[in-house]
Amino acid sequence: MGEFELIDKYFKVATQRKDVDLGPGDDCALLSVPPETQLAVSTDTLVSGVHFLPDMDPVSLGYKALAVNLSDLAAMGAEPRWVSLALTLPAIDERWVAGFAEGFLELAEYYNVALVGGDMTRGPLSITVSVKGTVPAGRALLRSGAKAGDGIYVTGTLGDAALALSHLLGRRTLNENQLAAVLPRLEHPHPRILAGQALRGIAGAALDLSDGLASDLGHVLRASGVRALINLDKLPLSPVLHDAVSREEAWQLALAGGDDYELLFTVPEEHRGVLDTALAHSGVKFTRIGRILAGEPGIEWQDGELPVALALKGWDHFA
Amino acid sequence: MGEFELIDKYFKVATQRKDVDLGPGDDCALLSVPPETQLAVSTDTLVSGVHFLPDMDPVSLGYKALAVNLSDLAAMGAEPRWVSLALTLPAIDERWVAGFAEGFLELAEYYNVALVGGDMTRGPLSITVSVKGTVPAGRALLRSGAKAGDGIYVTGTLGDAALALSHLLGRRTLNENQLAAVLPRLEHPHPRILAGQALRGIAGAALDLSDGLASDLGHVLRASGVRALINLDKLPLSPVLHDAVSREEAWQLALAGGDDYELLFTVPEEHRGVLDTALAHSGVKFTRIGRILAGEPGIEWQDGELPVALALKGWDHFA
Incomplete structure (x- = not known):
C-alpha cells in the first residue's frame, strides 16, 4: 500500500x-x-x-x-x-x-x-x-499582558506527566495504582480549550505549560517586562505526586518536568471576582499560585513566608 | 546557544x-x-x-x-x-x-x-x-476542473532537475557546463506564483509538478474523471537534456523524474485566445503538450501521429 x-x-x-x-x-x-x-x-x-x-x-x-x-x-x-x-x-x-x-x-x-x-x-x-x-478580533490572550499586582493561576495539577515519564525512563518506580493515575496525564493531556475561551476578557496574559512552569512563566515575564513571586506551598500537586516523591522532588517535577499542558494565566485584581463564574462552565479546577511583581524579569520562590533558593532548569530541546 | x-x-x-x-x-x-x-x-x-x-x-x-x-x-x-x-x-x-x-x-x-x-x-x-x-473566493484553480477538449499545458521545461539529480547520484556524468545549466533547476526551482494567479478564470484545472508529469497528471485525471492524450514530441525539453541523454531517457526524466515545480494546467478552447496575453506578464514560457479526452482516467502517449507504449512510474515516497 x-x-x-x-x-x-x-x-x-x-x-x-x-x-x-x-x-x-x-x-x-x-x-x-x-x-x-x-x-x-x-x-x-x-x-x-x-x-x-x-x-x-x-x-x-x-x-x-x-x-x-x-x-x-x-x-x-x-x-x-x-x-x-x-x-x-x-x-x-x-x-x-x-x-x-x-x-x-x-x-x-x-x-x-x-x-x-x-x-x-x-x-x-x-x-x-x-x-x-x-x-x-482583538481578544486573544497574549503572553505580554501581565501587569504588576495580577494574580498568577494554573489549571489542573502540575508534575504528574513528568512523574509518569520518570517511571517509564526507569528513574523511579511507581506502583501500579500510581502509574495508572499519572500515565494518562502524560499520554492523554486535555487541551484546555473551553477554559481558554472563558478567560478572554478576564486574564491579562496566558500560555500553556509544555516545558515546565519555571521555563514557561519566564516567557510571560520577559514578554510583559515584569517579575513573579510563586508560592511553592500553593502549587497544585496531585495526591499521587505527594505520595510518590519528596516535597523538593515534587517541586522539581511540577516546575521543570514539563508536559503538563495546563494553562498558566494572570488575572488583574479587578477581574478576580468573575473568575470563578467564568471558569465554572469549563469544568476545570484552577489555583492561585502567586502574583506578578514590578521589576526585572525573574522568579522569586517562597514556601509559606520563607524565601527559597531553587536551582531549576526548563526543557530546552538543544540543551 | x-x-x-x-x-x-x-x-x-x-x-x-x-x-x-x-x-x-x-x-x-x-x-x-x-x-x-x-x-x-x-x-x-x-x-x-x-x-x-x-x-x-x-x-x-x-x-x-x-x-x-x-x-x-x-x-x-x-x-x-x-x-x-x-x-x-x-x-x-x-x-x-x-x-x-x-x-x-x-x-x-x-x-x-x-x-x-x-x-x-x-x-x-x-x-x-x-x-x-x-x-x-471561488476563484481557486482545482485539480477537478479538467474537461474533454481542453488543451493540456505546462510552464517551463521538464526533466532538468531529474537530470541534475541523476548526476549527483552518480547514475550519469554531466560535463561542467551541463551541470551548471541544470543544477539550479534542482536546487532553486522558481514557484510559478504570478503564472498561477494569471491563470485564474482561464485554466480549467491546475497543479504543480513535483512527482513527475505522469504521476501528477494522473491526479488531475482522477479528480476530473477524464483521460489525456500527451504528445511526446511536444514536451518542452531543454537543450541540455536533449544533448545529455537519448530521446527515450529524456521522456523518462521529463515524465517520471520529478522535482520540476512547473505548473500543469488545462485550458478550455474558448479561453485559448486570452492565454498568451494573460501569461505574458508572468514572464513564464508555456507549451501545449496534449489534450483532455472523455473516458476512464488514463494517459495515451503519442509521438507525432504514432501511439507509444511507455512504462513509467511516478514517485511514491513509500514505493
Whole structure:
C-alpha cells in the first residue's frame, strides 16, 4: 500500500464543518475564515526519542500529537477549526498508522477540528502538526499582558506527566495504582480549550505549560517586562505526586518536568471576582499560585513566608 | 546557544505585512485574513536522504524548502502571505542554521511572505513547511476542473532537475557546463506564483509538478474523471537534456523524474485566445503538450501521429 492509499484509507474523513471549502487531495486546502476574527496558527513537531518514547502506543501518540497543538490554541483563547498533519515514518506499518489515525481523529472529532491536509513521507519517525483556529478580533490572550499586582493561576495539577515519564525512563518506580493515575496525564493531556475561551476578557496574559512552569512563566515575564513571586506551598500537586516523591522532588517535577499542558494565566485584581463564574462552565479546577511583581524579569520562590533558593532548569530541546 | 537564541538570531525578521497581527514568540501567530477571500493552506515535509541529499548546501535547502511549498499556492492561483517552519536538526550547527535561514528568508522576502512561527527541535534532519495564502473566493484553480477538449499545458521545461539529480547520484556524468545549466533547476526551482494567479478564470484545472508529469497528471485525471492524450514530441525539453541523454531517457526524466515545480494546467478552447496575453506578464514560457479526452482516467502517449507504449512510474515516497 502506497502513501496515497494509506492516507485515503485511514485519514480521509468527511467533515461536517461548513468552513472547509476544499479538504485534502488538492495542492492546498481552501478554508473560509469568518469575518471579524483573527486566524490563530501554531505548529509543533514531535520527534521519536526526543518528545516521546519510540515504543509509545500509536493511539496515544496520535491523540497527544494533536492535543499539544490544541493546547496552544487554548492558550490564546482561540476556537479550533482546522489541522494539517505531516507524518514521517521509517516504513509502512499499517497497524501503526491505523492506531495513530484512530487517536488523532478521535480528538479531532471531539473538538470538531477538520483534518484538511498534510503529508506522509518516509524517514525517521516524526510528526508535525499545524493547527488553525480563530479568535474574535482583538481578544486573544497574549503572553505580554501581565501587569504588576495580577494574580498568577494554573489549571489542573502540575508534575504528574513528568512523574509518569520518570517511571517509564526507569528513574523511579511507581506502583501500579500510581502509574495508572499519572500515565494518562502524560499520554492523554486535555487541551484546555473551553477554559481558554472563558478567560478572554478576564486574564491579562496566558500560555500553556509544555516545558515546565519555571521555563514557561519566564516567557510571560520577559514578554510583559515584569517579575513573579510563586508560592511553592500553593502549587497544585496531585495526591499521587505527594505520595510518590519528596516535597523538593515534587517541586522539581511540577516546575521543570514539563508536559503538563495546563494553562498558566494572570488575572488583574479587578477581574478576580468573575473568575470563578467564568471558569465554572469549563469544568476545570484552577489555583492561585502567586502574583506578578514590578521589576526585572525573574522568579522569586517562597514556601509559606520563607524565601527559597531553587536551582531549576526548563526543557530546552538543544540543551 | 539554545533553541530560543538560535531562532531569535537567525529567524527573527521584522515583517512589513499589515496582516500579521502577532508574529512568532507567543503560543500562536495571529493573522488577518481579508474579507471575500478563501484561506489556502499547504504543508510539505522534506526528509534528509529522501527528498534531498544529506550534504546539500543549507542555503539551497532553505530556499527549496520554501519554494516547493509556494509552488502549491501557485498551483491554486493563490497569493502567498504567511509561512510556518518546523526544523528538526541532529545537533546545533550554527553555520548550517545561518545558511538555511539565509536561503529560506531570501525567498520569503522576494514574495513578501512573513515567517509567523514554527518550531525547532532535535532529531534526524527534516523540515516541515506550512504556507498560507489567499485566493479571491471561488476563484481557486482545482485539480477537478479538467474537461474533454481542453488543451493540456505546462510552464517551463521538464526533466532538468531529474537530470541534475541523476548526476549527483552518480547514475550519469554531466560535463561542467551541463551541470551548471541544470543544477539550479534542482536546487532553486522558481514557484510559478504570478503564472498561477494569471491563470485564474482561464485554466480549467491546475497543479504543480513535483512527482513527475505522469504521476501528477494522473491526479488531475482522477479528480476530473477524464483521460489525456500527451504528445511526446511536444514536451518542452531543454537543450541540455536533449544533448545529455537519448530521446527515450529524456521522456523518462521529463515524465517520471520529478522535482520540476512547473505548473500543469488545462485550458478550455474558448479561453485559448486570452492565454498568451494573460501569461505574458508572468514572464513564464508555456507549451501545449496534449489534450483532455472523455473516458476512464488514463494517459495515451503519442509521438507525432504514432501511439507509444511507455512504462513509467511516478514517485511514491513509500514505493
